[in-house]
Amino acid sequence: MAYQIVDSNYGKNWVKLLHVTRNGPEHTIREWEVCSELTLDSKDDYMSGDNSAIIATDSQKNTIYLLAKNHGLTTPEEFGLLLCRHFLAQYSHVNRVNILIKQHPWSRIQAADGPHEHAFVTVREAERGCQVRQLRGQQATVWAELNGLQVLKTTQSSFVNFVNDEYRSLPDAQDRVFSTVVSARWRYVCSQRLVDYDACWSAVREAILELFAGPARGGIFSPSVQNTLYLTQVRVLNRLPEVG
Numbered sequence: 438m439a440y441q442i443v444d445s446n447y448g449k450n451w452v453k454l455l456h457v458t459r460n461g462p463e464h465t466i467r468e469w470e471v472c473s474e475l476t477l478d479s480k481d482d483y484m485s486g487d488n489s490a491i492i493a494t495d496s497q498k499n500t501i502y503l504l505a506k507n508h509g510l511t512t513p514e515e516f517g518l519l520l521c522r523h524f525l526a527q528y529s530h531v532n533r534v535n536i537l538i539k540q541h542p543w544s545r546i547q548a549a550d551g552p553h554e555h556a557f558v559t560v561r562e563a564e565r566g567c568q569v570r571q572l573r574g575q576q577a578t579v580w581a582e583l584n585g586l587q588v589l590k591t592t593q594s595s596f597v598n599f600v601n602d603e604y605r606s607l608p609d610a611q612d613r614v615f616s617t618v619v620s621a622r623w624r625y626v627c628s629q630r631l632v633d634y635d636a637c638w639s640a641v642r643e644a645i646l647e648l649f650a651g652p653a654r655g656g657i658f659s660p661s662v663q664n665t666l667y668l669t670q671v672r673v674l675n676r677l678p679e680v681g
């Protein structure tokens with residue numbers, strides 16, 4: 438029986454990077470974990486054991502280290518684009534590159550006498566990540582992610598008038614505690630304009646918190662998780678033309 442491989446990729450998972458920028462005594466850090474996944478133009482490596490086209494996952498790891506050393510770490514999205522461009526330019530038999538990046542949530546320590554020059558603490562409010570994918574001959578596609586944003590409010594939330602049949606046990610709640618963990622993923626529309634990925638990520642986080650919490654006095658009413666989610670998505674799309 439002959440079988441066909443419909444899709445495949447292989448690569449190095451979660452390569453750790455810690456990059457320190459030293460501006461005199463003031464240091465800035467970025468810590469990322471990077472996955473690279475390559476798809477080659479032939480399946481001979483899988484089907485006949487011919488390794489001659491394989492770019493070893495160890496070489497992929499070294500590539501991530503080298504590009505980080507030579508170019509520094511700006512934003513995860515820009516580094517993902519750089520890796521896609523590099524793999525496609527360096528190896529003519531690579532047809533598709535997929536890069537995943539997770540950023541560790543380090544924040545500068547606020548000492549009693551001000552922001553610390555070189556000491557940091559993990560503040561895991563929400564985790565940032567991205568995916569960048571590029572096929573040979575095509576524009577790259579960039580997705581950003583926000584994960585694990587845990588929120589809770591003690592009023593201004595109800596859930597009533599949902600399907601009432603023999604499977605329902607949940608009573609109507611006119612005033613309930615609303616708590617959830619928010620994950621968001623969005624795609625940047627390709628444009629010639631340079632995207633400020635840091636600012637966009639922060640703007641999405643702000644929109645989520647604004648539509649969840651509302652103003653400090655009085656808050657904002659939520660008839661359901663679904664409606665709050667929808668209004669958040671509308672606000673992001675209205676505010677950020679870069680997101681599509």
Ligand SMILES: O=c1[nH]c(=O)c2[nH]c(=O)[nH]c2[nH]1
Nearest residue numbers: 595596607660661662663664
């Ligand atoms: O806002 C809500 N939406 C639901 O779909 C749902 N389902 C549930 O049990 N509680 C809630 N709350």
